[in-house]
Amino acid sequence: MNKIKSASINSNNKVEESIIFEKNILLVEDNIINQRIIILSLKNIVRKIDVANNGEEALNLFKKEKYDLILMDLQMPVMDGFVATKRIREIENTNKTHTPIIAVTANALLGDRDKCIDAGMDDYISKPFKIDVLIDKMAKLILK
Numbered sequence: 001m002n003k004i005k006s007a008s009i010n011s012n013n014k015v016e017e018s019i020i021f022e023k024n025i026l027l028v029e030d031n032i033i034n035q036r037i038i039i040l041s042l043k044n045i046v047r048k049i050d051v052a053n054n055g056e057e058a059l060n061l062f063k064k065e066k067y068d069l070i071l072m073d074l075q076m077p078v079m080d081g082f083v084a085t086k087r088i089r090e091i092e093n094t095n096k097t098h099t100p101i102i103a104v105t106a107n108a109l110l111g112d113r114d115k116c117i118d119a120g121m122d123d124y125i126s127k128p129f130k131i132d133v134l135i136d137k138m139a140k141l142i143l144k
């Protein structure tokens, strides 16, 4: 089956979607409704979406699989998104790799963006968001 999308479609969204096609994504999110919304929005655009319910599950998956991008909720039980991101960056420091991480947070608290960048995240999006905005951020990081 030919899965290549045309990049000549007159829509930025289609071009961006074609960029993140064939990519493996790790979604780290404890809220099942949010999980479903993001999976439904991305499932036809990316190759695979693995889901972790908290930071600890994310770390276990990260050690086993290679991901092109991680979507990381901040507030989660067991291990939150800040700690999980710091652990992932520690692992990557030893093998000189870098997986783009986008923080996905419930409330746009002042200073959250700085906290995310300090924790080693590449970008930040606050819920609720338009899926096109997320796809745009994903495409930019994957293209880097």
Ligand SMILES: [Mg+2]
Pocket (backbone or CB within 6 Å): 029, 030, 031, 073, 074, 075, 076
């Ligand atoms: Mg949460």
